[in-house]
Amino acid sequence: MSQKQQQLDEFFDFLRFPSISTDSAHKDDVDRCADYLIEKFGSMGLEASKYATPGHPIVIAKSAPKADRPTVLIYGHYDVQPIDPIEGWATPPFEPTLIDDKIFCRGATDNKGQHFSHILGVEETLKQHGELPVNVIFLLEGEEEIGSPNLAPFLEQNRDLLAADICAVSDTGMLAPGVPTMTYGLRGISCLEFTLHGPKGDLHSGVYGGAVANPALMVSRLVAKLHDETGRVLIPHFYDDVIPLADWEREMWASLPDGDASTMAETGVSALWGEQGYTALEQRWARPTAEVNGIGGGYQGEGSKTVIPRSAMAKLSFRLVPDQDPAAIARHAKEFLESQCPEGCRIDVEIGHDGPAYVMDPHSQHGKAAQAALEKTFGSAPRLIREGGSIPIIQAIHDILGIDSLLLGLALPDCQIHAPNENFYLENFYGGIRLNQALLEELGSA
Amino acid sequence: MSQKQQQLDEFFDFLRFPSISTDSAHKDDVDRCADYLIEKFGSMGLEASKYATPGHPIVIAKSAPKADRPTVLIYGHYDVQPIDPIEGWATPPFEPTLIDDKIFCRGATDNKGQHFSHILGVEETLKQHGELPVNVIFLLEGEEEIGSPNLAPFLEQNRDLLAADICAVSDTGMLAPGVPTMTYGLRGISCLEFTLHGPKGDLHSGVYGGAVANPALMVSRLVAKLHDETGRVLIPHFYDDVIPLADWEREMWASLPDGDASTMAETGVSALWGEQGYTALEQRWARPTAEVNGIGGGYQGEGSKTVIPRSAMAKLSFRLVPDQDPAAIARHAKEFLESQCPEGCRIDVEIGHDGPAYVMDPHSQHGKAAQAALEKTFGSAPRLIREGGSIPIIQAIHDILGIDSLLLGLALPDCQIHAPNENFYLENFYGGIRLNQALLEELGSA
Numbered sequence: 001m002s003q004k005q006q007q008l009d010e011f012f013d014f015l016r017f018p019s020i021s022t023d024s025a026h027k028d029d030v031d032r033c034a035d036y037l038i039e040k041f042g043s044m045g046l047e048a049s050k051y052a053t054p055g056h057p058i059v060i061a062k063s064a065p066k067a068d069r070p071t072v073l074i075y076g077h078y079d080v081q082p083i084d085p086i087e088g089w090a091t092p093p094f095e096p097t098l099i100d101d102k103i104f105c106r107g108a109t110d111n112k113g114q115h116f117s118h119i120l121g122v123e124e125t126l127k128q129h130g131e132l133p134v135n136v137i138f139l140l141e142g143e144e145e146i147g148s149p150n151l152a153p154f155l156e157q158n159r160d161l162l163a164a165d166i167c168a169v170s171d172t173g174m175l176a177p178g179v180p181t182m183t184y185g186l187r188g189i190s191c192l193e194f195t196l197h198g199p200k201g202d203l204h205s206g207v208y209g210g211a212v213a214n215p216a217l218m219v220s221r222l223v224a225k226l227h228d229e230t231g232r233v234l235i236p237h238f239y240d241d242v243i244p245l246a247d248w249e250r251e252m253w254a255s256l257p258d259g260d261a262s263t264m265a266e267t268g269v270s271a272l273w274g275e276q277g278y279t280a281l282e283q284r285w286a287r288p289t290a291e292v293n294g295i296g297g298g299y300q301g302e303g304s305k306t307v308i309p310r311s312a313m314a315k316l317s318f319r320l321v322p323d324q325d326p327a328a329i330a331r332h333a334k335e336f337l338e339s340q341c342p343e344g345c346r347i348d349v350e351i352g353h354d355g356p357a358y359v360m361d362p363h364s365q366h367g368k369a370a371q372a373a374l375e376k377t378f379g380s381a382p383r384l385i386r387e388g389g390s391i392p393i394i395q396a397i398h399d400i401l402g403i404d405s406l407l408l409g410l411a412l413p414d415c416q417i418h419a420p421n422e423n424f425y426l427e428n429f430y431g432g433i434r435l436n437q438a439l440l441e442e443l444g445s446a
Numbered sequence: 447m448s449q450k451q452q453q454l455d456e457f458f459d460f461l462r463f464p465s466i467s468t469d470s471a472h473k474d475d476v477d478r479c480a481d482y483l484i485e486k487f488g489s490m491g492l493e494a495s496k497y498a499t500p501g502h503p504i505v506i507a508k509s510a511p512k513a514d515r516p517t518v519l520i521y522g523h524y525d526v527q528p529i530d531p532i533e534g535w536a537t538p539p540f541e542p543t544l545i546d547d548k549i550f551c552r553g554a555t556d557n558k559g560q561h562f563s564h565i566l567g568v569e570e571t572l573k574q575h576g577e578l579p580v581n582v583i584f585l586l587e588g589e590e591e592i593g594s595p596n597l598a599p600f601l602e603q604n605r606d607l608l609a610a611d612i613c614a615v616s617d618t619g620m621l622a623p624g625v626p627t628m629t630y631g632l633r634g635i636s637c638l639e640f641t642l643h644g645p646k647g648d649l650h651s652g653v654y655g656g657a658v659a660n661p662a663l664m665v666s667r668l669v670a671k672l673h674d675e676t677g678r679v680l681i682p683h684f685y686d687d688v689i690p691l692a693d694w695e696r697e698m699w700a701s702l703p704d705g706d707a708s709t710m711a712e713t714g715v716s717a718l719w720g721e722q723g724y725t726a727l728e729q730r731w732a733r734p735t736a737e738v739n740g741i742g743g744g745y746q747g748e749g750s751k752t753v754i755p756r757s758a759m760a761k762l763s764f765r766l767v768p769d770q771d772p773a774a775i776a777r778h779a780k781e782f783l784e785s786q787c788p789e790g791c792r793i794d795v796e797i798g799h800d801g802p803a804y805v806m807d808p809h810s811q812h813g814k815a816a817q818a819a820l821e822k823t824f825g826s827a828p829r830l831i832r833e834g835g836s837i838p839i840i841q842a843i844h845d846i847l848g849i850d851s852l853l854l855g856l857a858l859p860d861c862q863i864h865a866p867n868e869n870f871y872l873e874n875f876y877g878g879i880r881l882n883q884a885l886l887e888e889l890g891s892a
Contacts, residue, residue, distance in 0.1 A: 206765055307739055388656070
């Protein structure tokens, strides 16, 4: 059997564990999946341990440490999303199926394929050279799809065990097949909810309409004050700490396939809307936002009910960029909303969860090493991007372990993560193995 | 037994029918209540008939017509609201109980007490004089509390039977005990609902936020464009046909107990809000409004879900005053909303039910007769008011039978209609009898 076939067979075995972390019926499957990793690491000569948590276990595997080498932490998660809607699947969700150049299976991309290729990369380097150019620590959790509730506490309690110089993560996107992509920034978030309280009860809009502030109207008027006509956020001090885009970033993103067009295609909108003077990619990756995630008040059922509702509410979230402080933004927003509360209403503002934006310098020594590895693996200069969402794990690794993360994406735009027919591009499976080898080599000599 | 006691006993018998029109379990009770009326009218010498409808019957009773006299149609409804929450009642809901100066029973005010006193007034006049100063037609329906679905068709089919010069209705409010009150105007209504459609599905607000129009934000911005800062409606042509308040109306309403204070007390708001330059009573009774009865979009549950919703909606209703045309207002509003639809969204506007405002001249011959009757009954000049809600029945009587209605309210502010402990002021029961006698006399000599 060829080495490539053997690697694929092992990957398929790994994929067959229905390690759905959110479903207690699969608790044993998640656990057996962790055991499979322990066994695999053991066969490679790594010292592997399964750490119990209040939820699913965390697997740690370490190469024999050598004092003269930097240490690389490789993060991944072996748990997967549920499979519903089951009727959407063209192949059995947990029976890996190779069709043309794609492996179809739940978890194929997110995240089993992406971290298993790193494992196989380490294995191959060890087979070839008997040692690694760096010290490696694998950190593989089983709760990413349920929000990693036990990861940060584990990091807190195991700082020494996990001490490393840099973290490498393949759990982000790749712009297109064969286009190496490194994500060096993520937006942060700050959430809040506010409720406007008006009359003591719902009022008949015929009897009282015209003389009383209507909370459903007032909540709209308040939300409408969040932006000016051009989409700029009007909360005082909102932009105070925003670091402007660097010229190289704007040039890099302008060289990517047309982000305005792809944003419209992906979302199905007929026109874009947002802060003027920025492309869609700039707006999504490097500019802060004020979004309404939910709004509600009064009668929302069939037909009409002519009430003035006693209250109405809106849920807001702010996507943040370096160097905005989430707590300060929430405070500014709260003050702004309270200052705009209309007469005749009372406002309650409840501040929710938050997390800062993340950015690392892709032109640092580690960043350059990652770029070189990507170029060696895929044959062209990597595209340097940010992403608009948050990855709390990356923030936790930064805050608790004090290290940056190299986000080397192997997930293609059509990989269907979290959806039926999730798939992993076969080329990226083997590419991931080569990427790991190149990355460790570059980091070892950096 | 005194005549007064006998009248009260009869009223109590009438109240004991649990004629809840919305509950099919009470269908027979509604029917028996109609039979009771037929019998009562028969005993008075009126020709009474029960007309079947697809729902509950309509009772018609006519005095022997005399060619030289005007005809007065007296409208009422013998059906009542349900009694829940039953635990809120201090007395059995269908056992009339006299406590101090109030009769507690479901239907005591709304509307059995108010129209039964008219019946007893006619009876008393007949006993005293053997004839009436006018021809009387009673029109008593059993479906008012479920929206009178069969009344307008019945009017359409029985124009000749119901031909009259004026209608009298006691189903509105009286400002305070002993304060005669005549309502001469009601606002109309025009309803619509609109939905803004944005992306093809809910979007991750991290991934796409900042570049895509958010329907929950946009629906707010659109709603916020309905009024200027001072509460004036900004829909073009909205005020074109509004008849300004007459000086006598503003003076009359300024002479009433402070409407600003009572509006705040009744609604529990700490400040009023509305079109500038008008008192709360003027705003509520004689100025048109644009109200949001419901608004909704995105995530409204516990906590946060960071989506950009695919759509968001608002339900609007416009309260209308003479001479606004409901269909024209709906059309203007639709055009305005469509013209303001943001780029990147699609708007659907669905026009709902409507009805024009109603106003009659309280200084007309009929109006003056009603005023004289009120003054004779209660001993002071009647207050002339409008009400903010709509009474579709009054509009139907106007449109189909071609006559105005004299709205002579006997319902006191604390009568608890539609709520537990509904009550009718004993003085208004007897006052209603005298009012009917005076009204028919005034109308007969008008």
